[in-house]
Amino acid sequence: xxxxxxxxxxxxxxxxxxxxxxxxxxxxxxxxxxxxxxxxxxxxxxxxxxxxxxxxxxxxxxxxxxxxxxxxxxxxxxxxxxxxxxxxxxxxxxxxxxxxxxxxxxxxxxxxxxxxxxxxxxxxxxxxxxxxxxxxxxxxxxxxxxxxxxxxxxxxxxxxxxxxxxxxxxxxxxxxxxxxxxxxxxxxxxxxxxxxxxxxxxxxxxxxxxxxxxxxxxxxxxxxxxxxxxxxxxxxxxxxxxxxxxxxxxxxxxxxxxxxxxxxxxxxxxxxxxxxxxxxxxxxxxxxxxxxxxxxxxxxxxxxxxxxxxxxxxxxxxxxxxxxxxxxxxxxxxxxxxxxxxxxxxxxxxxxxxxxxxxxxxxxxxxxxxxxxxxxxxxxxxxxxxxxxxxxxxxxxxxxxxxxxxxxxxxxxxxxxxxxxxxxxxxxxxxxxxxxxxxxxxxxxxxxxxxxxxxxxxxxxxxxxxxxxxxxxxxxxxxxxxxx
Numbered sequence: 001x002x003x004x005x006x007x008x009x010x011x012x013x014x015x016x017x018x019x020x021x022x023x024x025x026x027x028x029x030x031x032x033x034x035x036x037x038x039x040x041x042x043x044x045x046x047x048x049x050x051x052x053x054x055x056x057x058x059x060x061x062x063x064x065x066x067x068x069x070x071x072x073x074x075x076x077x078x079x080x081x082x083x084x085x086x087x088x089x090x091x092x093x094x095x096x097x098x099x100x101x102x103x104x105x106x107x108x109x110x111x112x113x114x115x116x117x118x119x120x121x122x123x124x125x126x127x128x129x130x131x132x133x134x135x136x137x138x139x140x141x142x143x144x145x146x147x148x149x150x151x152x153x154x155x156x157x158x159x160x161x162x163x164x165x166x167x168x169x170x171x172x173x174x175x176x177x178x179x180x181x182x183x184x185x186x187x188x189x190x191x192x193x194x195x196x197x198x199x200x201x202x203x204x205x206x207x208x209x210x211x212x213x214x215x216x217x218x219x220x221x222x223x224x225x226x227x228x229x230x231x232x233x234x235x236x237x238x239x240x241x242x243x244x245x246x247x248x249x250x251x252x253x254x255x256x257x258x259x260x261x262x263x264x265x266x267x268x269x270x271x272x273x274x275x276x277x278x279x280x281x282x283x284x285x286x287x288x289x290x291x292x293x294x295x296x297x298x299x300x301x302x303x304x305x306x307x308x309x310x311x312x313x314x315x316x317x318x319x320x321x322x323x324x325x326x327x328x329x330x331x332x333x334x335x336x337x338x339x340x341x342x343x344x345x346x347x348x349x350x351x352x353x354x355x356x357x358x359x360x361x362x363x364x365x366x367x368x369x370x371x372x373x374x375x376x377x378x379x380x381x382x383x384x385x386x387x388x389x390x391x392x393x394x395x396x397x398x399x400x401x402x403x404x405x406x407x408x409x410x411x412x413x414x415x416x417x418x419x420x421x422x423x424x425x426x427x428x429x430x431x432x433x434x435x436x437x438x439x440x441x442x443x444x445x446x447x448x449x450x451x452x453x454x455x456x457x458x459x460x461x462x463x464x465x466x467x468x469x470x471x472x473x474x475x476x477x478x479x480x481x482x483x484x
Contacts (some may be wrong), residue, residue: 018194088108379429
């Protein structure tokens with residue numbers, strides 16, 4: 001049985017569906033056919049029983065005594081008119097002895113039921129059952145007690161029963177013909193159902209074939225631009241699967257495009273500090289090799305430039321590593337409830353060190369959020385670094401954290417309205433900022449970190465000049481109770 005199941009599972013879906021449909025139809029047709037055959041058999045037997053009831057034979061006591069006196073011989077002379085045509089008629093005694101009126105129709109074998117009726121029965125009792133004659137033919141018989149007299153004075157003749165039978169040959173022939181017809185019809189129905197199931201399976205699985213071909217094409221060519229046509233009005237399982245596949249390939253194509261764009265932008269951004277480092281190092285190396293030392297001031301300037309380029313290169317690599325992490329799931333184990341006010345205070349200390357000439361005021365109120373502490377601090381530091389970078393010398397920066405909303409306002413030149421839609425793009429830098437240090441990844445990291453924490457970040461022009469950055473994170477003013 002297990003081997004059959006394994007073989008069926010190894011078949012294609014079309015074949016399995018066809019077998020399933022054929023098996024279901026075969027079961028239904030078989031049940032209907034068997035039921036129909038038994039119903040027809042019952043009706044035919046009812047007709048035979050009615051025919052036997054119509055053969056109402058009346059015997060006088062003298063005829064019965066004379067008949068029993070010559071048993072078990074056949075009686076053909078005195079009782080020829082008693083036996084109806086084409087009927088088996090005989091008297092059975094309780095010991096099984098049969099007295100046949102005429103053997104032209106054969107002799108019916110006495111059964112236990114016949115003996116029981118002969119030995120003990122009342123007027124009106126009768127027994128219908130099947131038996132065989134001496135030639136082995138099927139016979140339907142009616143066994144009744146022999147009643148002598150009429151009306152209230154009638155009585156049962158003791159130790160004898162009248163057996164009237166009729167051949168079941170025509171009935172059996174009719175039932176056999178019906179069984180043959182039902183078998184043929186069932187076979188045709190099962191074959192037709194299998195063919196119909198195969199056709200339905202092919203039509204129903206045609207979209208699956210298209211999906212399979214599309215997947216094989218993607219696996220073979222890595223072409224993510226392929227799409228499966230889907231009817232907009234269709235909402236069945238196949239249509240949903242096709243839409244999901246199209247959405248998946250579209251997302252993969254976008255991801256590949258972003259990856260390629262990131263690699264291209266990263267290569268471009270890395271080329272600048274590497275070229276500068278190579279030029280400065282070559283100058284220092286040539287000076288040592290030729291024995292013509294550079295002036296001390298120039299040498300210090302070159303070393304300072306090398307250090308600055310290395311710092312910029314390290315920062316760029318760190319930003320690229322941050323952006324290369326998966327959008328979700330990478331730091332699920334590090335996510336926790338953290339006091340955002342502490343993170344903001346830590347970022348403010350670092351910002352004051354980077355802009356000692358600036359006045360940074362802060363109004364920070366308690367707020368607890370769920371996120372990765374290091375990533376949230378990096379995001380706040382990036383926002384404050386931009387404010388420090390674009391603030392004029394001796395300027396001021398206002399920082400406020402209230403009800404989960406962090407705002408950072410600087411008084412720099414601000415961002416033109418046409419550039420605001422691009423500020424969170426990777427490697428995007430405004431024309432006025434391209435001469436300043438930076439890679440154009442800081443705000444991209446901010447947007448990604450805030451989004452992963454379930455919040456929102458926006459940049460806008462502030463009234464009176466400057467830029468205002470707003471970060472909203474879901475949370476609560478009090479820390480949730482610890483789970484024991």
